Amino acid sequence: MKSLPPKILLVKLSSLGDVLHNLPIVWDIRARLPDAQIDWVVEEAYVHLLQPLLSRGNFKGIDRIIPFSLRRWKKSLFSLTSWRQFFSFKKELQKVTYDVVIETQGLLKSAFVCALAKKTSDAVVAGLANATEYSGYEPLARLFYNQSVQVPFQCHAVDRSRYVLCSALNWPLINRDERAQFYPSSYVDAVLHQSPSNFKSPYILFFHSTAREAKRWSNENWIYLGNELAGQGYQVILPWGNASEKVVSNELASKIKGAMVPKPFSVQEAFLIVGNAALVVGVDTGLTHLAAVMNKPTIEIYCDSPRWKTEGYWSNHIRNVGDIQDPPSGAVVLAAATELLQ
Numbered sequence: 001m002k003s004l005p006p007k008i009l010l011v012k013l014s015s016l017g018d019v020l021h022n023l024p025i026v027w028d029i030r031a032r033l034p035d036a037q038i039d040w041v042v043e044e045a046y047v048h049l050l051q052p053l054l055s056r057g058n059f060k061g062i063d064r065i066i067p068f069s070l071r072r073w074k075k076s077l078f079s080l081t082s083w084r085q086f087f088s089f090k091k092e093l094q095k096v097t098y099d100v101v102i103e104t105q106g107l108l109k110s111a112f113v114c115a116l117a118k119k120t121s122d123a124v125v126a127g128l129a130n131a132t133e134y135s136g137y138e139p140l141a142r143l144f145y146n147q148s149v150q151v152p153f154q155c156h157a158v159d160r161s162r163y164v165l166c167s168a169l170n171w172p173l174i175n176r177d178e179r180a181q182f183y184p185s186s187y188v189d190a191v192l193h194q195s196p197s198n199f200k201s202p203y204i205l206f207f208h209s210t211a212r213e214a215k216r217w218s219n220e221n222w223i224y225l226g227n228e229l230a231g232q233g234y235q236v237i238l239p240w241g242n243a244s245e246k247v248v249s250n251e252l253a254s255k256i257k258g259a260m261v262p263k264p265f266s267v268q269e270a271f272l273i274v275g276n277a278a279l280v281v282g283v284d285t286g287l288t289h290l291a292a293v294m295n296k297p298t299i300e301i302y303c304d305s306p307r308w309k310t311e312g313y314w315s316n317h318i319r320n321v322g323d324i325q326d327p328p329s330g331a332v333v334l335a336a337a338t339e340l341l342q
Contacts, residue, residue: 023049235258
């Protein structure tokens, strides 16, 4: 008797860059198991990152996106509304009985989702057996797996997900000979047929902000680069995500000719804004990685995080410069920008 296609649950809750770097395993599964059911549990803030990969028409990608609202629930832990929403999430999650659960985050909150999922008696629950350098990891999460997967101590985020996937499904390791895919080209092309309002074309995005101060590139370098590119006819756009980042954006804009500080925008709007940029220059942060996975001309600047961990290696439209404790000079980034803008 022919076995039924497996039902597979992916658990990658956050953050923006981590979710993006987990996308290739959806394509990897579809290439080998075209009829499998693929569901994904993700923090509600990042649902928009997965929507372009939803199965529709002749395209097979993710069948079900299951939003998880832990960040919001934790803020009102004793609220009846929070608990009602949690049990609603649990009910939605348990509508399907899974054959395989793949957890690529290595955190207790993700492992907790694995425990909640409804599984067949012989289901594989696979997750990380060890930490990778400079990544968060909670060893107790291993208690929730029946297959703990050893990965190299220095392992790119995309490769790490592929290690867990291939172990879970008993496949040979998928290496970089098989190009990592992220979004359907039809989706990216559709984004390019829209234009964000209030932006002068051609424009260049500077993602100067990041959660950790040490990962920032110096203001002097941003100002130098901005004025050089403004002199070539580009408008520099300086996005921000909170009040302190807005202060920096305004300071940089005051010293870069014709630069603009936009209104805050959502993850959903970011696709349009990034997709229509002539170039994206950014530090090691989620929106920079969004540009890279959309195969936009992108310069990823590394100042205090290792380049091997998240660098865009899948496209000749990406330049990775700098490294941990070795930020690039303004001249190096300008040369990369000049090359990509030709």
